[in-house]
Amino acid sequence: MAVSISQPKLKIKEKSSQKPKDLFSSLSWSRRVKGKELMLFTSQMSLMLETGNPLNRALGVMVPQIQNPYFKEIIEKILEQIESGQLFSEALGKYTKVFSPLFISMIRAGESGGLLKQMMKQLADYYRQREEYISAIRKALTYPIILMAFSILVVFFVIAYVFPKLAIFLEGKEALLPWSTRLLMGLSHLLKNYWYLIFLGLAALAFGIRALGKNQKAVAFFERQQMNIPIVNRMLIQFYTSHFLSTLGFLMSAGVPLLDGLLITRSLVRNALYRNFIQELIESVEKGKGFSPPFRKQSFLPAAVKEMIQTGEETGSLNQVIIRLGEHYSQEFRKGMESFCAILEPVIIIFMGVLVGIIVLSIIIPIFRLSSGAH
Structure with missing residues (x-):
């Protein structure tokens, strides 16, 4: 049976107005959450919810385990908002750079139907399968x-270091050189x-x-x-x-x-x-x-x-x-x-x-x- 989502219009993009607490978390390269981190988060949250822990306790247990300062800060703020009376999906909706519309909609559906722990498990399976998929692609392309x-390094080494020395020895004797040598000497020059x-x-x-x-x-x-x-x-x-x-x-x-x-x-x-x-x-x-x-x-x-x-x-x-x-x-x-x-x-x-x-x-x-x- 489909779980209806009562909302006037599905919002796909929202901008977060949250500000970083420290210099490290304000760095652009640190202000991102990897798919693997989301996989671990959803997997552990699913386990916490399945064992009967309430949502706020599960999030509270998760915070110290998160290594990424930016991600940890977001979860801390989400926990604060939930304890102040907001829905989990509403709190997630303020951080759309981290939590995709898919993630937020799944949580919203779980809240509407009283199936939050089931939805979290499905999200954990989704991110696990996605990471396995990406890992397989990377493995295939690595070699x-x-x-x-x-x-590229071999060509660069020869052009940058070998041919400049060879050019001194071959200076004035271009007529005797094959086209490949002249081409590489030109690139070196x-x-x-x-x-x-x-x-x-x-x-x-x-x-x-x-x-x-x-x-x-x-x-x-x-x-x-x-x-x-x-x-x-x-x-x-x-x-x-x-x-x-x-x-x-x-x-x-x-x-x-x-x-x-x-x-x-x-x-x-x-x-x-x-x-x-x-x-x-x-x-x-x-x-x-x-x-x-x-x-x-x-x-x-x-x-x-x-x-x-x-x-x-x-x-x-x-x-x-x-x-x-x-x-x-x-x-x-x-x-x-x-x-x-x-x-x-x-x-x-x-x-x-x-x-x-x-x-x-x-x-x-x-x-x-x-x-x-x-x-």
């Missing part, structure tokens, strides 16, 4: 990233004499990327272009489809109404294409046209998703279908990521071998030619 970083311009260029590039990241039209354009890249587009569709459906299914299984669940999910999905799609779903549900019609219009969605969503809506099993689809595409994404990284690793190794080979030949060939010419 390829290390290989790429090592390749550029790095040595115009390093500040390179630094300024990289800084300008970083600033430009950051500025574009704040431009919604630019972000939407690049996200659309990502969907046109072979292999990558399939993985992105699997990732965003699983994120969208898993989040919505999780909310609906907790008793959050469909429309509120869509509003919350839209605020959590970063891809503009999917946000626009979710907005179409919201409008369709508000107008009474149903949930499935907007699915049929989307060319990027797999045909199986469209058919199963329509069947689920017609048979009254939409929630179960959404959850199963979310789990399916989550598994498909993980398998795809593992396969992609398995292919990427030998490609990077081959690239490194070719790169190192070119560098070695660029050093040996001119030395060999000069020594042969001397005889």
